[in-house]
Amino acid sequence: xxxxxxxxxxxxxxxxxxxxxxxxxxxxxxxxxxxxxxxxxxxxxxxxxxxxxxxxxxxxxxxxxxxxxxxxxxxxxxxxxxxxxxxxxxxxxxxxxxxxxxxxxxxxxxxxxxxxxxxxxxxxxxxxxxxxxxxxxxxxxxxxxxxxxxxxxxxxxx
Numbered sequence: 001x002x003x004x005x006x007x008x009x010x011x012x013x014x015x016x017x018x019x020x021x022x023x024x025x026x027x028x029x030x031x032x033x034x035x036x037x038x039x040x041x042x043x044x045x046x047x048x049x050x051x052x053x054x055x056x057x058x059x060x061x062x063x064x065x066x067x068x069x070x071x072x073x074x075x076x077x078x079x080x081x082x083x084x085x086x087x088x089x090x091x092x093x094x095x096x097x098x099x100x101x102x103x104x105x106x107x108x109x110x111x112x113x114x115x116x117x118x119x120x121x122x123x124x125x126x127x128x129x130x131x132x133x134x135x136x137x138x139x140x141x142x143x144x145x146x147x148x149x150x151x152x153x154x155x156x157x158x
Contacts, residue, residue: 002045002046002133002140002143003043003044003045003129003130003133004043004044004045004046005043006037006039006040006041006042006043006044007037007046010037010038010044010048011033011038013048013091014033014037014038014048014050017048017050017091017093018031018033018050020070021050021052021067021070021095024066024067024069024070025063025066028054028055028059029052029053029054029097030052030053030054031050031051031052031053032050032051032053032108032109032112033048033049033050033051033112034049034050034051034096034108034109034111034112035047035048035049035108035111035112037049038112038116039112039115039116039122040116041119041122041126042115042122042125042126043125043126043129043130046092047092047093047094048091048092048093048094049093049094049096050093050094050095050096051096051097051098051105051108051109052095052096052097052098053097053098053099053100053105054097054098054099054100055099055100056099057082057084057097057098057099060084060097061084064084064086067086067095070088071088071090072086072087072088072093072095073086073087073088073089074086075087080096080104082098082099082102082104083096083097083098083102083104084096084097084098085097096108107155110155111151111154114154114157115154121154124150125147125150128146128147128150129147132146132147
């Protein structure tokens with residue numbers, strides 16, 4: 001099973017991981033808990049997603065070793081232009097770093113804000129996730145694709 005009921009510990013795990021990153025980057029990076037684990041009540045993959053916002057993305061590239069030393073694997077842009085992406089498998093964490101002003105920053109923050117404020121949307125997305133997980137228990141790409149219409153609708157509402 002890759003979709004789990006919301007876990008209270010996700011917030012603490014985000015805070016722990018963000019403190020580890022801040023201990024190396026200091027004020028050079030602004031961090032936010034994003035994705036489904038950031039929304040109380042929302043079904044989610046057991047992976048903490050962290051959004052990092054920096055003033056100069058080239059600094060992140062120059063300092064990749066900083067996160068590697070914390071156990072992360074550097075993935076480059078990994079299919080999204082303007083992003084620097086890091087993953088960690090032991091306590092699964094994904095760090096998505098963008099430059100301030102990148103439209104992806106607002107998109108990620110808007111999702112969390114919109115979902116936290118609307119129980120009906122959380123219920124709707126939970127139903128969709130449960131249906132897709134049942135239909136595609138071993139096909140994560142199909143599961144992800146099945147949610148795209150919900151995210152398009154959500155973006156239109158915001």
